Amino acid sequence: MRRWKIILAAAVLALAAAGCAPEEEEEKEPVKKVADLVIDVEGEDEEKKEEPDKTADEEKQEDGQDNKQARTQTIVIDPGHSAVVAEGTEPLGPGSTENKAADTSGTSGVVSGLNEYELNLQVSRRLRTELQERGYTVIMTRDTNDVPLSCIERADVANNNEADAFVRIHANGSEDSSAKGAMTICITPDNKFYPELYEQARSLSDNIINCLSEVTGCENDGVWETDSMSGNNWSRVPATIVEMGYMTNPDEDALMATEDYQKKIAKGIADGIDRYFGYQG
Numbered sequence: 392m393r394r395w396k397i398i399l400a401a402a403v404l405a406l407a408a409a410g411c412a413p414e415e416e417e418e419k420e421p422v423k424k425v426a427d428l429v430i431d432v433e434g435e436d437e438e439k440k441e442e443p444d445k446t447a448d449e450e451k452q453e454d455g456q457d458n459k460q461a462r463t464q465t466i467v468i469d470p471g472h473s474a475v476v477a478e479g480t481e482p483l484g485p486g487s488t489e490n491k492a493a494d495t496s497g498t499s500g501v502v503s504g505l506n507e508y509e510l511n512l513q514v515s516r517r518l519r520t521e522l523q524e525r526g527y528t529v530i531m532t533r534d535t536n537d538v539p540l541s542c543i544e545r546a547d548v549a550n551n552n553e554a555d556a557f558v559r560i561h562a563n564g565s566e567d568s569s570a571k572g573a574m575t576i577c578i579t580p581d582n583k584f585y586p587e588l589y590e591q592a593r594s595l596s597d598n599i600i601n602c603l604s605e606v607t608g609c610e611n612d613g614v615w616e617t618d619s620m621s622g623n624n625w626s627r628v629p630a631t632i633v634e635m636g637y638m639t640n641p642d643e644d645a646l647m648a649t650e651d652y653q654k655k656i657a658k659g660i661a662d663g664i665d666r667y668f669g670y671q672g
């Protein structure tokens with residue numbers, strides 16, 4: 392009888408401890424040891440197996456919660472521009488009477504000689520790999536340089552696939568060759584098309600620019616809120632444009648052309664996406 396009480400007390404303690412600290416790795420070990428002890432002691436008594444079984448189930452649940460690798464979201468990556476620029480104009484957003492160019496040719500590297508659309512695709516492919524390794528489903532709006540895509544067509548890839556985030560990869564250009572740094576771009580709270588997406592788009596943009604800056608060490612130029620980007624306006628899912636750096640700045644351009652720095656960019660953006668969705672890494 393006394394042994395029965397001890398076993399019950401141990402099992403109750405084990406359950407209580409497991410409930411209090413589901414995510415604390417350090418506190419899980421002692422719990423397992425108590426549970427093991429209970430199983431050993433009561434081996435012959437069938438009725439008493441109930442409690443340890445519950446404890447084992449609790450541990451399985453904890454293990455499931457600790458598995459931070461299970462990414463369930465779909466990310467659409469849009470490598471900006473293309474070697475074949477989409478012709479014509481299209482509305483700034485759904486129902487808008489204001490028209491903008493369907494796409495533009497982008498900038499180019501003063502040192503690397505790369506076209507922006509080439510750099511954008513190189514980094515996008517590395518980002519795809521990084522995200523897939525973390526378990527995300529990834530779809531690209533383009534995976535070659537010779538396909539014309541308008542901004543609406545790009546946004547529709549995210550819309551039609553019901554993506555959880557639409558991440559558009561670009562590099563910046565300026566007449567001032569000293570201009571440098573990275574930024575992200577999202578809609579304003581007063582967006583005429585999908586203002587309800589503002590909070591998520593802003594959070595996605597904040598997390599990406601902060602992680603990108605932390606991982607690469609680049610200047611953090613923050614988030615630019617604007618409703619002038621038709622690709623963002625047409626997106627029915629949270630969207631952000633990542634301006635990775637300035638191709639008109641000799642140092643930043645040379646850096647962005649390297650494999651090592653491109654991998655850091657991909658890791659920084661992926662970390663930001665993880666943080667946006669609440670994954671601890």
Ligand SMILES: [Zn+2]
Nearest residue numbers: 471497561562
């Ligand atoms: Zn661009």
